[in-house]
Amino acid sequence: xxxxxxxxxxxxxxxxxxxxxxxxxxxxxxxxxxxxxxxxxxxxxxxxxxxxxxxxxxxxxxxxxxxxxxxxxxxxxxxxxxxxxxxxxxxxxxxxxxxxxxxxxxxxxxxxxxxxxxxxxxxxxxxxxxxxxxxxxxxxxxxxxxxxxxxxxxxxxxxxxxxxxxxxxxxxxxxxxxxxxxxxxxxxxxxxxxxxxxxxxxxxxxxxxxxxxxxxxxxxxxxxxxxxxxxxxxxxxxxxxxxxxxxxxxxxxxxxxxxxxxxxxxxxxxxxxxxxxxxxxxxxxxxxxxxxxxxxxxxxxxxx
Amino acid sequence: xxxxxxxxxxxxxxxxxxxxxxxxxxxxxxxxxxxxxxxxxxxxxxxxxxxxxxxxxxxxxxxxxxxxxxxxxxxxxxxxxxxxxxxxxxxxxxxxxxxxxxxxxxxxxxxxxxxxxxxxxxxxxxxxxxxxxxxxxxxxxxxxxxxxxxxxxxxxxxxxxxxxxxxxxxxxxxxxxxxxxxxxxxxxxxxxxxxxxxxxxxxxxxxxxxxxxxxxxxxxxxxxxxxxxxxxxxxxxxxxxxxxxxxxxxxxxxxxxxxxxxxxxxxxxxxxxxxxxxxxxxxxxxxxxxxxxxxxxxxxxxxx
Amino acid sequence: xxxxxxxxxxxxxxxxxxxxxxxxxxxxxxxxxxxxxxxxxxxxxxxxxxxxxxxxxxxxxxxxxxxxxxxxxxxxxxxxxxxxxxxxxxxxxxxxxxxxxxxxxxxxxxxxxxxxxxxxxxxxxxxxxxxxxxxxxxxxxxxxxxxxxxxxxxxxxxxxxxxxxxxxxxxxxxxxxxxxxxxxxxxxxxxxxxxxxxxxxxxxxxxxxxxxxxxxxxxxxxxxxxxxxxxxxxxxxxxxxxxxxxxxxxxxxxxxxxxxxxxxxxxxxxxxxxxxxxxxxxxxxxxxxxxxxxxxxxxxxxxx
Numbered sequence: 001x002x003x004x005x006x007x008x009x010x011x012x013x014x015x016x017x018x019x020x021x022x023x024x025x026x027x028x029x030x031x032x033x034x035x036x037x038x039x040x041x042x043x044x045x046x047x048x049x050x051x052x053x054x055x056x057x058x059x060x061x062x063x064x065x066x067x068x069x070x071x072x073x074x075x076x077x078x079x080x081x082x083x084x085x086x087x088x089x090x091x092x093x094x095x096x097x098x099x100x101x102x103x104x105x106x107x108x109x110x111x112x113x114x115x116x117x118x119x120x121x122x123x124x125x126x127x128x129x130x131x132x133x134x135x136x137x138x139x140x141x142x143x144x145x146x147x148x149x150x151x152x153x154x155x156x157x158x159x160x161x162x163x164x165x166x167x168x169x170x171x172x173x174x175x176x177x178x179x180x181x182x183x184x185x186x187x188x189x190x191x192x193x194x195x196x197x198x199x200x201x202x203x204x205x206x207x208x209x210x211x212x213x214x215x216x217x218x219x220x221x222x223x224x225x226x227x228x229x230x231x232x233x234x235x236x237x238x239x240x241x242x243x244x245x246x247x248x249x250x251x252x253x254x255x256x257x258x259x260x261x262x263x264x265x266x267x268x269x270x271x272x273x274x275x276x277x278x279x280x281x282x283x284x285x286x287x288x289x290x291x292x293x294x295x296x297x298x299x300x301x302x303x304x
Numbered sequence: 305x306x307x308x309x310x311x312x313x314x315x316x317x318x319x320x321x322x323x324x325x326x327x328x329x330x331x332x333x334x335x336x337x338x339x340x341x342x343x344x345x346x347x348x349x350x351x352x353x354x355x356x357x358x359x360x361x362x363x364x365x366x367x368x369x370x371x372x373x374x375x376x377x378x379x380x381x382x383x384x385x386x387x388x389x390x391x392x393x394x395x396x397x398x399x400x401x402x403x404x405x406x407x408x409x410x411x412x413x414x415x416x417x418x419x420x421x422x423x424x425x426x427x428x429x430x431x432x433x434x435x436x437x438x439x440x441x442x443x444x445x446x447x448x449x450x451x452x453x454x455x456x457x458x459x460x461x462x463x464x465x466x467x468x469x470x471x472x473x474x475x476x477x478x479x480x481x482x483x484x485x486x487x488x489x490x491x492x493x494x495x496x497x498x499x500x501x502x503x504x505x506x507x508x509x510x511x512x513x514x515x516x517x518x519x520x521x522x523x524x525x526x527x528x529x530x531x532x533x534x535x536x537x538x539x540x541x542x543x544x545x546x547x548x549x550x551x552x553x554x555x556x557x558x559x560x561x562x563x564x565x566x567x568x569x570x571x572x573x574x575x576x577x578x579x580x581x582x583x584x585x586x587x588x589x590x591x592x593x594x595x596x597x598x599x600x601x602x603x604x605x606x607x608x
Numbered sequence: 609x610x611x612x613x614x615x616x617x618x619x620x621x622x623x624x625x626x627x628x629x630x631x632x633x634x635x636x637x638x639x640x641x642x643x644x645x646x647x648x649x650x651x652x653x654x655x656x657x658x659x660x661x662x663x664x665x666x667x668x669x670x671x672x673x674x675x676x677x678x679x680x681x682x683x684x685x686x687x688x689x690x691x692x693x694x695x696x697x698x699x700x701x702x703x704x705x706x707x708x709x710x711x712x713x714x715x716x717x718x719x720x721x722x723x724x725x726x727x728x729x730x731x732x733x734x735x736x737x738x739x740x741x742x743x744x745x746x747x748x749x750x751x752x753x754x755x756x757x758x759x760x761x762x763x764x765x766x767x768x769x770x771x772x773x774x775x776x777x778x779x780x781x782x783x784x785x786x787x788x789x790x791x792x793x794x795x796x797x798x799x800x801x802x803x804x805x806x807x808x809x810x811x812x813x814x815x816x817x818x819x820x821x822x823x824x825x826x827x828x829x830x831x832x833x834x835x836x837x838x839x840x841x842x843x844x845x846x847x848x849x850x851x852x853x854x855x856x857x858x859x860x861x862x863x864x865x866x867x868x869x870x871x872x873x874x875x876x877x878x879x880x881x882x883x884x885x886x887x888x889x890x891x892x893x894x895x896x897x898x899x900x901x902x903x904x905x906x907x908x909x910x911x912x
Contacts, residue, residue, distance in 0.1 A: 329653065330634045330637055330653075331637040331638055331641055331651075331653045332638065334638055335638060371653065371654075372637075372653050372654065372655055372656075373656065374655070374656060374678075374680040375680065401652070401654065404654075404663065404666060405654070405659040405662040405663050405666075406659075406662060407656065407658035407659045407662075408654070408656065408659050497645075498642075498645045498646065498887070499642065499645070500638060500641035500642050500645060500651065501638065569884050569888075570646070570883060570884025570885070570887045570888055571642065571645060571646050571883055571884065571887050572642070572646070572879070572880040572881065572882065572883025572884040572887075573880050573881075573883075573884055575642070575880075575883075576880055
């Protein structure tokens with residue numbers, strides 16, 4: 001059984017201050033950068049094809065999200081993925097709107113075949129990427145999280161990625177040593193889907209947590225003196241450590257998403273409170289996040 | 305005489321949850337997406353030339369705004385316009401900064417010639433697009449709304465579009481069965497022009513209201529089970545229905561713009577309150593919006 | 609000795625309502641536009657290579673920031689710089705992430721060689737641009753402001769630019785008639801670096817203040833009737849006037865940054881309050897900003 005130490009995962013993130021390269025859509029760049037800053041990471045949105053690979057060598061992890069990708073971002077992503085993969089750095093694929101239109105779907109499938117460390121999407125997107133379901137319409141999810149668990153398991157097995165499905169109740173699936181695991185994370189708020197970028201920025205925070213996966217438990221300030229470049233995920237970070245990191249990112253969002261409701265009078269003020277809450281969340285609060293996990297039976301992991 | 309039923313227009317929008325494709329400038333993408341979510345629509349900013357046409361076949365309407373258009377957006381817009389027009393879906397042109405510089409002006413004139421369902425701009429832009437006035441400088445309007453009524457009428461006649469002029473007092477002009485109509489909408493707040501994207505996002509909301517134009521009055525939940533693709537505007541939506549939809553979008557903004565003033569201490573907090581207010585506006589409030597309309601005499605519709 | 613009249617500098621900005629062309633990164637376009645609106649300027653983010661030069665002929669000043677520059681922005685910047693320089697209009701270079709990766713560094717060095725009116729960056733970036741230090745990692749500064757004073761002085765001497773270094777305490781360096789000057793500006797808040805775009809938008813505001821440099825002191829409404837195009841900086845604006853303008857921009861941010869702390873509960877609400885404060889800052893408050901200045905000895909201006 002996997003045990004999650006979310007408090008330590010958060011301590012490693014805050015101590016490591018990882019530099020996260022986001023090749024992501026222009027709609028959510030500002031929000032994603034603010035989210036990364038709020039949780040203690042450092043964002044960089046460099047996406048020029050001539051620079052992106054070299055920058056991936058400096059960054060501690062890479063997010064790939066083709067929401068508004070034009071050709072330079074597609075080329076930049078290829079370069080950054082190659083460098084990150086070769087260096088054993090984590091990179092996360094957000095398959096936004098996969099299945100909706102052909103060119104985009106083709107590019108996302110190519111990226112998925114490059115063995116991302118994690119894949120994070122909504123139910124429609126995970127289903128479409130696994131080859132089932134009707135695909136998304138933009139960033140709007142029409143399927144339910146649990147209905148796509150078999151698709152998520154299949155994707156985890158075939159790509160080697162930790163697969164996260166976002167929704168009112170998040171699910172994170174991992175295939176570890178021949179066994180399928182799922183963690184469920186409850187939290188958030190009904191206003192969350194009305195704030196553009198809450199899903200996309202969760203992908204960025206997932207990279208940030210993965211950048212600390214496989215490190216020893218951070219004592220106070222223990223990692224502060226570590227150079228940025230050394231804070232990358234250990235290539236040998238175990239699948240369990242990566243699973244924990246992805247769950248920690250989702251728990252951070254779920255807890256902050258609940259805290260943000262206090263005082264929010266609509267989606268505008270909720271968005272502001274959410275950034276405040278992401279910054280304020282403590283290790284104690286994370287340790288009390290509503291997270292459950294279990295192994296899946298063979299039946300659950302097979303699509304009907 | 306045209307009668308507006310703004311309550312029903314809003315009910316159709318909220319029930320139909322239309323998917324709006326925005327090929328729009330990167331400055332306002334985030335705000336426009338949040339605005340669309342707040343009013344009950346679903347945004348998608350796909351703007352790759354290889355995808356945009358296909359996506360327009362899925363979306364319920366398209367916004368075209370060349371504020372920061374680079375070549376891929378210009379090509380994407382051509383493709384999306386062709387598909388939307390062929391399918392009888394509404395598309396709205398925001399002629400931002402037309403007249404300021406030559407290349408942009410040329411591209412906007414080409415789009416205007418493609419018979420948009422509606423055109424929404426500030427006074428300077430409407431004047432410039434009609435071939436009068438000095439054009440805008442960025443998104444800043446230097447002319448007055450009523451001074452450009454003749455230009456708006458001319459534009460409505462020649463393009464077939466409903467023409468909306470944004471300002472302290474909005475004007476919406478329609479040429480219906482040989483008669484020129486104008487509606488005036490009062491509301492908003494002095495902080496509104498200090499929030500970037502309030503004009504551009506109004507264009508997006510105009511598409512969202514147009515997506516429901518020509519449908520029957522929605523009873524409770526009546527359209528909830530309608531597939532997204534079927535929620536497009538009826539190609540045969542009457543000019544009156546389109547006129548009503550554009551007025552409804554402006555009334556929604558005007559009412560929310562007034563409500564947002566409560567508690568706003570400057571343009572930053574106003575922006576937040578405005579999103580909250582857009583979400584909170586009720587059909588009752590819309591029905592009481594300060595909207596007036598009348599037909600124009602031949603003299604009013606002719607430029608001096 | 610240089611004397612700063614920050615009250616008059618602000619009065620000129622508010623009266624002149626300058627139109628600022630920003631060729632800047634997509635992460636901060638929305639925030640930068642809102643910041644410009646809050647201080648009384650008018651933003652325009654046109655960045656198409658076919659338009660940018662022509663628009664620079666209309667604008668009152670230009671900001672160049674290659675944070676996410678793709679090829680069209682790089683070409684647009686070259687065109688806008690050429691026009692602005694030929695017309696004696698101010699333009700500011702933000703060398704974001706210079707030194708981090710080669711292609712970007714090369715492009716920024718080319719721009720720096722085109723004699724910008726001012727250069728604004730964090731300590732790492734100023735050091736890297738001057739050819740010392742390790743360069744930045746994204747927009748995150750790892751060096752201290754005072755440690756790079758010699759680099760800033762060298763840069764001011766070789767480029768002719770006013771050089772501003774942003775940090776917890778800002779420094780602005782000018783080389784005037786053979787003497788090196790430095791001004792220090794205290795203010796801001798610990799949340800400021802957690803809001804993406806506070807640095808980048810300061811570059812935009814620096815252009816806005818420079819657009820009024822060298823004008824006579826504005827009395828009440830004295831410049832209101834001046835056409836926008838005539839509000840450009842006098843080509844003959846003295847180096848002292850440009851120095852004052854850059855200091856005024858930094859003082860405006862420093863004062864607003866302190867005011868914004870009231871009521872801010874985290875980086876999200878701080879960002880909102882900051883926009884409100886930028887708008888609310890008065891000439892009186894600016895006149896009381898914590899600004900000091902002195903001439904540098906020969907020793908201070910030489911790198912160890």
